Each structure stands twice: as structure tokens, then as C-alpha cells.
Amino acid sequence: MTKYKMHILVCGGPGCSASKSEQIAANLRSHLQQEGLEKEVNVVLTGCFGFCEAGPIIKIMPDNVFYVKVQPEDAKEIVNEHIIKGRMVERLLYTEPSNGQKTPLDTDTDFYKKQVRIALRNCGLIDPENIEEYIALDGYKALATCLTDYTPEKVIEIVSASGLSGRGGAGFPTGRKWAATAKSKAEQKYIVCNADEGDPGAFMDRSILEGDPHSVLEAMAIAGYAVGADKGLIYIRAEYPLAIHRLQIALDQAREKGLLGKDIFSTGFNFDIELRYGAGAFVCGEATALIHSMEGLRGEPTMKPPRTSDKGYLGMPTNVNNVETYANVPAIILKGADWFSSIGTENSKGTKVFALAGQIKNVGLIEVPMGITLREIIYEIGGGMKGGKKFKAIQTGGPSGGCLTEKHLDIPIDYKSLSDAGSMMGSGGMVIMDESSCMVSIAKFYLDFTVEESCGKCTPCRIGNKRLYELLDKITQGKGTMEDLDNLRNLSHVIKDTSLCGLGQSSPNPVLSTLDNFWDEYVEHVKEHKCRAGVCKALMKYEINPEVCVGCTACARNCPVNAIKGEKKQAHQINQEACIKCGTCMEKCKFGAISVK
Template sequence: MQHIRAHVLVCAGTGCKSAGSKEVELAFQREIKAQGLADEVMVVETGCHGFCEYGPLVIVYPEGTFYSRVTAEDVPEIVESHLLKGRMVERLLYHEPMTHEMIPKYSDINFYKKQHRLVLAHCGTINPEQIEEYIAVGGYEGLGKALTLMTPEEVVEEVKKSGLRGRGGGGFPTGLKWSFAKQSVNDKKYVICNADEGDPGAFMDRSVLEGDPHKILEGMAICGYAIGADEGYIYVRAEYPLAIKRLRVAIEQAEAMGFLGENIFSSGFNFQIHIKEGAGAFVCGEETALMASIEGKRGMPRPRPPFPAVSGLWGKPTNINNVETFANVPQIIVNGADWYCQFGTEKSKGTKVFALTGKINNTGLAEVPMGITMREIIYDIGGGINNGKKFKAVQIGGPSGGCLPEELLDLPIDYDSLTAVGAMMGSGGLVVMDEDTCMVDVAKFFLNFTQSESCGKCTPCREGTKRMLEILTRITEGQGREGDIELLENMAKNIKETALCGLGQTAPNPVLSTLKYFRNEYEAHIKEKRCPAGVCEKMAVYTITDKCKGCGLCAKTCPVKAISGTLKQQHVIDQAICIKCGACMSVCPFKAITKG
């Protein structure tokens, strides 16, 4: 065997895979063999690096050179130039969007520089399908330490002391939750990992499952030991086939090496983990609905109490946490609560992974310490707004969260500060919107989502969101009435107070937060019958300006014959007939038609 001098890490997260990373990987295998380097260069398939905008990503070690948007055609050049002769392929290096500066090294890229990767530490640097690589970076030492050197009480205390709070949305203190499940006396208890990530635009849990699956297994096993459970379920949505595959591989390997199964670390502790595939209902992210789904029933929430810690899965005490929460546990046990407490703010410890999407340059995953400002995330890590447009709002926390305006960009982000301004941490989805976005339309989009996902069990959510959606639709179609804003506010308040579960209770948040920060847009829609951003089609007014040369093309194209005029003279649109389809505007060769 020869000394392996270089590792070529090819990202195999879902984002990069759909951009063609499998072909890139195969091309590397082929080309490395062809150049006779097979004994000295190793190709490694890794999980997500988070910088999905620039995928497929390839990182070459020992130099740590970062290649972006690599195609199979680029591979022979990388192999010959970089791997054989030691010369970087400059055209494939990453360029900072703001400065156009070329950055060869992974660690020097702005996107990564401001991040603090604890949960994502191994995502993209180890092969998720090889337990050996996880062990090489210290994997399962948290479990080993907990089982052999700590009592269950001490484990719960350590997690309590760390200040870790639920990363799924609510932000409930994790250690406290564990202590409730621990106090419940029963012959059987369960641990559940909620991997039913359903918020539009959120994919942090998927990336952790795909990139570092063993970390979740380890976190769950530690929890099992702490609360006295011997069985765990991972509830993961069926739309994540790669995550499910890697979890299965990981469970098999962990069982083979004795990290799961019976008498783990000779401690007498037994733990096994099953995977339950969810069918994609958003409400199943709610813990009681999720447990009903595991039991084979229809996924609908039930009133609490009793809380799962007392009566959960099959009526047994159950502790349920989100993927990212479990991913924090092993390092807290290994390094101690005091170490963990150095990250974050007074009441929100540690880091949070955010999924950046929308009109932002660097779409991807960013893990940052709690307390960082939104501005740092969007501009320093996210690289600013697409096409040099102006920032308008950021939607945080998914359909349950809120839209925050520019004035709040410097707000330090933690659980409590976000709740105070009418948003919530949620799972950490950040959808960035630019000046071309209509906030009424955004509120309608999110409400439409929760409305379609409402399970229908309780009236406030089933009927209330539907009526609110009707009002919003009316407003965006130019049929808004005086008093609609007040009616929306009134209904939102009632739904929040009376809905059965978190889905309904938070569904009005996008409407409330846009009403709070962008009320003038609602007023423009209702009073002036005008959409300031020009998004709401039904309110658009198309007019022909004096740039018109009278070619008649628009009149011919108009499907409802709303345009009239004589040849070589300015034409006019009859607003009473116009159906706002925009066909005239797209055919006009002189750009004489405006929309406003």
C-alpha cells in the first residue's frame, strides 16, 4: 500500500447530487486511474458543505483548495494540472461576488469565515457512509463517556447546564424536557428524533442527516441512557431518500460495532433505533401528530397535557427532540456544558444553523453563534442581495414565523429577541426578499401553505385560516374593502388563542408581522387598488406610452381585443376589457408598454 497523499472530497449532498456530483465523482475515479494516481489519491464522497449555490463542490486536500461548479468535463484538467503537477485550476476557484476576488482556500471564503460550525463540523469533511471516519474525528466518545463515566442524572444535569434549547422551533430547554421524561416511572420509554423537516426552504436537518448521520444516532443513544429508554425512532420524511439511505447504513454500522444494540460499552445499557418514514404531511412535525403517525394512525395532533414525557408513543413516556438538538448533544457531553456556554447569548446558548434561500447570492447553510445579527448573515455570509437589488424583508421561521423589515437587520438573533418582534426562530429557514416582492402576496403564500396543511381537526385552524386566506386573496385581486385589515387582525388573534396545536397557533404570524411592518402596502392594495411592487397581476394597469410607433403587433396579440388604434399612431388599451395577461408587453418591440 502506498501513502495516500491527496484526498479529493466530492460533495454528495442532495443539492450537489442534483447538480451532477455523481458524474463528477465517477469522472475523478476514472481519470485518476487513467493517470496512474489510483494508489496515491483517494476520492471521498462527503455530505453537504452548505454552499449549495456553487455546487457541485470539490475540495482537494492537503491544500484545501476549493473548486466550485465543477462538471465532469472539468475533471481531466483538475487531475492533470492539480493532482499530477500541483497547479490549481484557477478558473474553477471561487470568486467573491462582491469583490470578484479569487479565493483558492476553503477556509478563506467569506461564506465560511464568519460561521462557527459545531453541528455541521463534520458535514463535508467526512464520508458519512463510513463509521471509521466518524470515529476518527472523535465520534461516539460522548456516548462512551456518558455510559462509562456518568450517571443518567449527571447527563441530564450537564445538558441542563449547557442551556441547550430545542432547535425545532419552540426553543424549550432540552435538559428540562429530558428531566420530565426521566422522572416518569414506567417499564418502557421511547426517544424520538423529529426529522420531519417541512418548512418551505429549510434543509438543515436533511444536511445533518446526510452528512453526519452517526451524530444523530449518538445523540439519541445518550438521551436514551439519560431518561431510561431502550428504543428510539427517527421520524424522517420520505422525500429525503438519501438521508434515509445514509441513516440505514449508519444504524447497521453502529450495530455491527456495538454502539447500538445490547450492553453498549459493557454498561448494561441497551438501545436500538428504528426509522419511520413520514408521508409528507406538514402537521406531522407537531409532536403529538408525529407520534400518532408512528402508531399507524392518521397524523393529527391531540390536546396536551398529557405531555409526551408522561404519555407519549403508545402511551409510554417519550422524549422527542429535533435533529439539530440531538446533533448538539455529543459535543456537550465530550467537552462539557461550560465549553458549550461560551457560544451564544445569555439565554440562547450555542449555535444555530440557518438555511439561506430567496433573493440572496449565496444560497446555502450557515451555522452561526446565537446573537449574530441578521445583517451579518445576509450580507457577510450570504453575499448580499441578487442582482444588486435592494433588501426589503426576511422571512424567518417558516410558515409559523414572521417577516422582518430592514430596520430590524441589526437585531441580535436569539429565541427571545425574535419572539419579541413577532417572528420566531422556527427551524431556521431564512427567505430573503428584495424590493420586487409584494408583502401581501408573501403573507398569502405562507397562509396558503398552512391552510393546505391544516389537518382539519379544530375549527379555528380549519375554518379561520381559510377565511383569512379568502380575505387576502380578495385584497390582492383589487377587491379589498375598508375594514379588511382590522378583520384580519381580529381573526388572527382568535386563531392564535384557540387553535389546538402549534400549526394553527402560529399560522397567522406571517399576516400579523407583515401587517405590523408593511401596513402601508396593505393600505395601497385596499384603498388605492394598487400593488406597490407590481406583483399582484389582477391590479396591474398596462398602459401604452408615446414610445409607441403604431405597429399594431400588440393589438394582434391581445387575446381579448382590448387594444385599438390606427397604424403608425399610438394605440390605447381599454382597461375595462383588459385581463392583465401581459401578452402585449412581451411582444412590443419598442418597450412602449408599461405596467404599474
């Protein structure tokens, strides 16, 4: 067996592979071969490192040095300098935005310092297409321990005691869900993994499945043992081809090793898993809609009860958990409930993976202990706002969540505190916005998404959300009234109270939270016909300053709708009725005579 002296880890996550990280790995391998080092240095294409902002990333172990924004043609220099001569390639090192210093060790960066990796423990460390690397890091040991040493009751007891709760967003206690499914009597039970990740901008589950698929398979088998199920199903979006590919490889390898299939660990326990593809409907992330979709029916939710733990897939008791929830389970079994519950806050245990996006310096995937504050996430891990702009709002929980402001930055994040603040944990999307975002338009954006994704089964969601969207649109057009603002709020409450499933029950959250936190901005749109962020085009007015205009006719010639009139060498005017606010005139004016109000 080869003993590698060094390992070069190349990020194969979604962002980095889009920037040719596979080519980087191939180039590294060929240069190592030229130098005769292929037996000493191992190149591994791993799952996502999380630090997508600086991608493509490669990491050299055991030095723990990481290089950012690496191009395929940098491979030769990395091999010659770092691998052969032990000299770091300075120009590829990461520069910390907070102090401008080059930071070679990833563990020293602000981005990684505060992170605690449980669900992502193997992402960016192992080759996800090799089951043996997973086993080498104690993979499948939790399953072996459960099957040989613990009763199913004991397994549920450990998961309950750990305080693990649903990472899909709602935060239902996992142990209680397992116990309910275990209690239901039936000939056949099912374990389902919800990998229908649909929030705009979220890629937590995708990264786990691409970076460490076995952690999910192992946990599903453990759940199967605990509740008495021998069949597992993973409902995954067809838009995740790489995750599907890696899951398929993982399933094949696990079956080949006998870790899935019949008589696992010679204990008589049988368990196997099938993949089911979703067509990308957002509502299918809701457990009952997901199950109907798997049954070949319309992806529509049904009333609960009966809960899926009583009547789920094909009418049989079914335990549905999210990808990230499962990924935590093997670590909990191996390290114990006490270890897990020591991390986090009183009512939310463990860690949470978030996808950071928006106007901050470091976007990417992070895993942080519950109880961390939004301020730490934005200003330390996220590196602060981009371009020195001022923080305005953070949107958490996707289309079901809300927008929080400056005053919420210091609350410790957990399920309860986020919902008390008018947002929710959600599956882990976090969009950070600066002063260039218009909050009415943001609410409209999420409603647009909900209107598109509503399955149409229940009236409040199908029609109510459409009406909410229309009201918001009217306001952004400058045609809103103060009565409309009252109607927005009232209608939001009706939709929340009367919708059938979680989609409708939470879809007005972006509206309500922006009404609460950005009331002034709504009023400004209505009363003053003003959008302070300059996003709502209908409220913008381009004007020519007659004192500055020299009458060069550049604006008039470039206006696509001929809205500008004026004689040569005379000040021009804009016909506001005809203007479409495209901004071309302002761009073309060389004298700075045109301004926007």
C-alpha cells in the first residue's frame, strides 16, 4: 500500500468545478508524474470546501496550506515550488480582508476560525467516490455499533437525548419523529431522505451529497434499524446530476461491501436504498407532497394528521428527514448524545449549515454552532460588507423566512430566536443585503417565487399569494395607497392561518417581516413615490439640469424611445410620460447634466 507523503486536495464542489477544478486536478497529476512523484503525492478531488468566494481552492496536506483562485496553468508552479522545494506560492495565497495579510493556513482565516464541522466533517477531506476513505474516517462504524451493541430503542434514546432536530427548517425533534415511526405497527415501513432542496441560493444538502454521500446512507440505515424499516428512498432533485452520480456510486460501493443489502454485519438486518428523482417543484420539499410525488401522484400536500409516521409512502409508516439531519446522525452515535448536546443553545443543539450569499465579502458554505450571532456570521466569517457599503438586511429561511435588520444582529441564532424575530431557520439560505436593495422589491421577489411554486390545491395559497404579489407590484409602481399596506398585512395573516401546508403558512413571512422592519420604506413608496435604493424603476425620474446641459444631443440620439427633445446647443428636456427609465441618457451624457431622483 502506498504511503503518501503529501496530499493535494482539490475542491470538486459546484462552484469550483464550474471553474475547471477537474482540469486543475488533472494538470497536477500530470506534472507530478513528470517529476516522478505520483507515488508520493496523492491528488484527491473532494467535496465542497465551503469557501466558494475564493474558488477554485486547493489545499496541500499535511502543511494545511491552501491556495485560492487557482487556474489550471498554475499546476506546474505549485508542483515545482511547493511540492518539490517546500516554498509557498505567494501569489496564490489568500489575503485576509480584515488585515490585508497573506494567510497560508486555512484554519487561521476568519472564514474558518469560528466554524464547527459536524455535518460537513468529511466534505473537502475525503474522496466522495471512494467508500474506503469514508470507512477510514470511522465511516459505517456507527451503523456497526448500533446493529451489534444497541437495541433500536437505545438508538432512538441517543438521538432524542442529543437534541438533534430537523435541519430542513422546521426543527421538529428527530428522536421524536423516529419514535413515532417506530411505534406505528405495519408490515412495511420506509425511511425517506428529503433531498429536494429548493430555496433560491441554497446548496447545503447538495454539498453534503456531493462531498460525503455515505454519511447520509449510513444514517438512513441506522434510522431503518431504529424504526424497523428495511427500505430507504432518497428523493432528490433531478437538477442535481453530480449529487445523483455520486450517490449512485456510493450505493453501488456500499452494496458491494455488504454495508447495504441483506444481513448487514451478520446481524440479520436488511436495508437497501433507492433513488427517486424530483422534477424541481418547491412544494415537494413538504413531506406529504414529497411522498405523493414518489407515489407517482401529483406533488400536492395533504392535511396532517395522519402524519407520515402513521401513513406515509404507499400508506405505510414513513420517517422523513432532511439530508443535513441524517448527516449528523453517525457522529452523534459515535461521540454520544452528551457531546452533541454540549454544542449549541438551550433549545437548539448542534450546528447548522448555511449558504451565505449576497453583498458580503466571503460567500460560501459554512457550518456554525447554534447560538452564534448574525453579526459574527456577517462580519467575521463573511468578512463584512462588500465595497464598504452599509448593511441593511439579512434574509434567512428562503421564501418562508423573513428579513432581519441591524437590531437583530446580536441575537443568538436558534430555531426559537429566529422565529421570535419574525423569520425562521429554514434550510439554511442567508442572503445579506446592503443599502442598494429595495425591501419592497425583495418581498415581491419572494412572492413571485411562491406564486410560481404554489401547487394550487388550496385557495389561500393559490389566490392569496397572487393578490399579495399584485399589491406589492402596485406599490413598486408608485400606485399604492396606505390602505393597500393594511390589506397586505391582513391578507398575509389570512394566508398564514388558513393555508394547507407549510408553503402557504410561511409564504407571507417576507411581506410581514419587511412591513415590520422596513415600514418607513413602504410608506415612502406610497406617499412620496420614492424608492430610496433606486430599484423601483417606475418611481425613478431622470432629469436634465439646464444649467449644465450644453445641447450636444448625445442623450436625444441614444434614447431608445425618443423621449428627449431639444435644439442643438440648447438645454434638452425629458418627456417623463414617454421615458422608460432605462438610464441610457445618463450613461451617454459626458457633462454630468443628467441625474436620477
